[in-house]
Amino acid sequence: xxxxxxxxxxxxxxxxxxxxxxxxxxxxxxxxxxxxxxxxxxxxxxxxxxxxxxxxxxxxxxxxxxxxxxxxxxxxxxxxxxxxxxxxxxxxxxxxxxxxxxxxxxxxxxxxxxxxxxxxxxxxxxxxxxxxxxxxxxxxxxxxxxxxxxxxxxxxxxxxxxxxxxxxxxxxxxxxxxxxxxxxxxxxxxxxxxxxxxxxxxxxxxxxxxxxxxxxxxxxxxxxxxxxxxxxxxxxxxxxxxxxxxxxxxxxxxxxxxx
Amino acid sequence: xxxxxxxxxxxxxxxxxxxxxxxxxxxxxxxxxxxxxxxxxxxxxxxxxxxxxxxxxxxxxxxxxxxxxxxxxxxxxxxxxxxxxxxxxxxxxxxxxxxxxxxxxxxxxxxxxxxxxxxxxxxxxxxxxxxxxxxxxxxxxxxxxxxxxxxxxxxxxxxxxxxxxxxxxxxxxxxxxxxxxxxxxxxxxxxxxxxxxxxxxxxxxxxxxxxxxxxxxxxxxxxxxxxxxxxxxxxxxxxxxxxxxxxxxxxxxxxxxxxxxxxxxxxxxxxxxxxxxxxxxxxxxxxxxxxxxxxxxxxxxxxxxxxxxxxxxxxxxxxxxxxxxxxxxxxxxxxxxxxxxxxxxxxxxxx
Numbered sequence: 001x002x003x004x005x006x007x008x009x010x011x012x013x014x015x016x017x018x019x020x021x022x023x024x025x026x027x028x029x030x031x032x033x034x035x036x037x038x039x040x041x042x043x044x045x046x047x048x049x050x051x052x053x054x055x056x057x058x059x060x061x062x063x064x065x066x067x068x069x070x071x072x073x074x075x076x077x078x079x080x081x082x083x084x085x086x087x088x089x090x091x092x093x094x095x096x097x098x099x100x101x102x103x104x105x106x107x108x109x110x111x112x113x114x115x116x117x118x119x120x121x122x123x124x125x126x127x128x129x130x131x132x133x134x135x136x137x138x139x140x141x142x143x144x145x146x147x148x149x150x151x152x153x154x155x156x157x158x159x160x161x162x163x164x165x166x167x168x169x170x171x172x173x174x175x176x177x178x179x180x181x182x183x184x185x186x187x188x189x190x191x192x193x194x195x196x197x198x199x200x201x202x203x204x205x206x207x208x209x210x211x212x213x214x215x216x217x218x219x220x221x222x223x224x225x226x227x228x229x230x231x232x233x234x235x236x237x238x239x240x241x242x243x244x245x246x247x248x249x250x251x252x253x254x255x256x257x258x259x
Numbered sequence: 260x261x262x263x264x265x266x267x268x269x270x271x272x273x274x275x276x277x278x279x280x281x282x283x284x285x286x287x288x289x290x291x292x293x294x295x296x297x298x299x300x301x302x303x304x305x306x307x308x309x310x311x312x313x314x315x316x317x318x319x320x321x322x323x324x325x326x327x328x329x330x331x332x333x334x335x336x337x338x339x340x341x342x343x344x345x346x347x348x349x350x351x352x353x354x355x356x357x358x359x360x361x362x363x364x365x366x367x368x369x370x371x372x373x374x375x376x377x378x379x380x381x382x383x384x385x386x387x388x389x390x391x392x393x394x395x396x397x398x399x400x401x402x403x404x405x406x407x408x409x410x411x412x413x414x415x416x417x418x419x420x421x422x423x424x425x426x427x428x429x430x431x432x433x434x435x436x437x438x439x440x441x442x443x444x445x446x447x448x449x450x451x452x453x454x455x456x457x458x459x460x461x462x463x464x465x466x467x468x469x470x471x472x473x474x475x476x477x478x479x480x481x482x483x484x485x486x487x488x489x490x491x492x493x494x495x496x497x498x499x500x501x502x503x504x505x506x507x508x509x510x511x512x513x514x515x516x517x518x519x520x521x522x523x524x525x526x527x528x529x530x531x532x533x534x535x536x537x538x539x540x541x542x543x544x545x546x547x548x549x550x551x552x553x554x555x556x557x558x559x560x561x562x563x564x565x566x567x568x569x570x571x572x573x574x575x576x577x578x579x580x581x582x583x584x585x586x587x588x589x590x591x592x593x594x595x596x597x598x599x600x601x602x603x604x605x606x607x608x609x610x
Contacts, residue, residue, distance in 0.1 A: 058422050085502025093494040099515040109501035112511050123484060159497070166501055 010064035021229035034215035042230030051087035088168035094155035096147035109166035133161035153184025291316035307344040337545040363584030377547040403467030410479025437477040446538025462544030464558035472537035482524025519605035526598030536562040
């Protein structure tokens with residue numbers, strides 16, 4: 001089910017502004033890849049270009065190749081909606097659908113795509129996804145309550161359950177813990193560990209300890225200067241990245257001597 | 260040591276200030292009213308008396324406060340008094356209007372008035388406003404059936420597809436212009452349109468519906484647009500990230516989230532047009548019989564009925580007009596209550 005992603009010579013634009021320049025990397029299947037770097041260096045922009053969410057912003061476009069399962073995501077014949085079904089996404093702020101119950105939120109991906117299914121089948125998907133997101137025991141008695149009534153950490157896990165309910169090949173996470181307290185963060189990090197046996201996971205984080213804890217590989221993005229495009233400085237296994245990085249800029253950033 | 264002196268000087272900042280007694284505003288108010296009463300007794304009109312009382316209050320309370328409490332508290336009391344006065348000025352005509360309509364209209368309201376039309380088959384048959392109630396409801400329903408789909412769909416285009424391009428900006432501009440067109444112009448438009456299509460002397464309730472929908476569409480567009488813009492883009496992105504096409508995202512995520520507000524906006528737009536008179540005089544004609552056919556023959560609505568009865572001028576007609584006005588106000592009030600209820604019912608719930 002999980003797929004690797006081959007990225008070659010990707011440039012990402014907002015209108016005329018080149019935001020991210022010349023990214024090359026291979027994201028391994030069944031592994032966690034983390035992106036770190038200062039604010040505004042294009043980590044989230046790059047992440048959003050991996051499932052064609054970037055182009056939803058008016059004027060935004062992507063050049064280069066992003067190949068998943070032998071298909072270039074930016075080929076003219078590719079349907080972006082189909083891409084997003086295969087490559088799910090969890091956002092920085094938990095965003096359950098306010099009009100839906102917990103149950104309906106988990107099934108949203110299936111229901112919104114008008115998939116018809118039996119009640120028993122739907123129940124099974126809900127339970128499996130909520131168990132997968134470590135939320136089942138907390139919400140199993142109130143599946144028909146609104147999703148907005150949960151705590152922030154629970155809402156974020158509900159969003160993860162919603163994303164894995166459609167069984168994507170890749171799961172993108174854009175700073176999934178930045179709005180959460182340490183306990184919820186730890187719950188989600190445990191979850192990422194469990195999910196990587198089934199999914200290819202890409203996570204953007206500002207928290208270097210988090211990158212070190214959860215990821216197998218790490219990419220460090222940086223800006224040459226304000227107004228310049230962001231670029232990938234270094235891409236290496238996480239253990240190497242945090243012990244003996246190749247690039248002095250990476251070491252400066254990781255050790256806090258960033259200037 | 261300079262630092263020691265600084266600390267020493269800060270110790271003496273007093274946090275308590277003298278305050279007026281809690282009953283001060285009431286006390287001053289009573290005195291102001293007494294003064295106003297005195298002015299009236301001395302022979303001035305009631306209006307001058309009220310004005311004298313208000314001015315006295317606005318001068319005396321801040322003045323007293325300035326002497327005791329200081330400048331900031333005095334300004335606070337003056338502003339509070341001014342805001343309450345403005346509130347009073349806004350509410351007094353509203354209450355007096357409601358009182359006038361209720362007290363004049365209530366005696367005419369009975370079963371006969373509500374269930375008989377103005378058409379007499381016998382010379383001694385009682386008359387009522389049944390035909391006008393039916394006319395109002397049917398013409399307004401027709402206008403809503405035309406305006407709601409057009410208005411809501413236009414708003415969806417503007418918010419979800421327009422992206423502030425030239426077309427959407429010109430539509431927004433035209434909608435704003437339409438909000439301001441005089442209702443008689445809408446009536447003339449419908450009159451001209453139906454005359455061109457069906458020849459002269461054509462009257463029907465549907466023509467009235469068309470005229471009213473011209474007034475209603477911009478309100479619906481505006482209300483729906485505001486509500487759709489309030490839906491966070493996070494939710495749209497969450498839906499897209501699940502592989503949902505745009506149209507389905509709009510249908511299943513955006514509209515349900517905004518539904519309460521949209522329905523409230525529509526209901527308020529309806530209660531705005533239900534009282535229109537001028538365009539209906541031109542195109543919907545008038546009838547004394549109850550007409551259930553929206554597409555053929557004249558139809559009287561409550562506002563038009565009120566207008567014609569008032570023109571008649573006899574005591575009985577005047578009483579009819581007041582009764583009809585009361586019924587119209589009650590209908591509008593019910594609509595507003597429904598709007599609030601609907602808004603609360605469909606609002607995204609928490610907990």
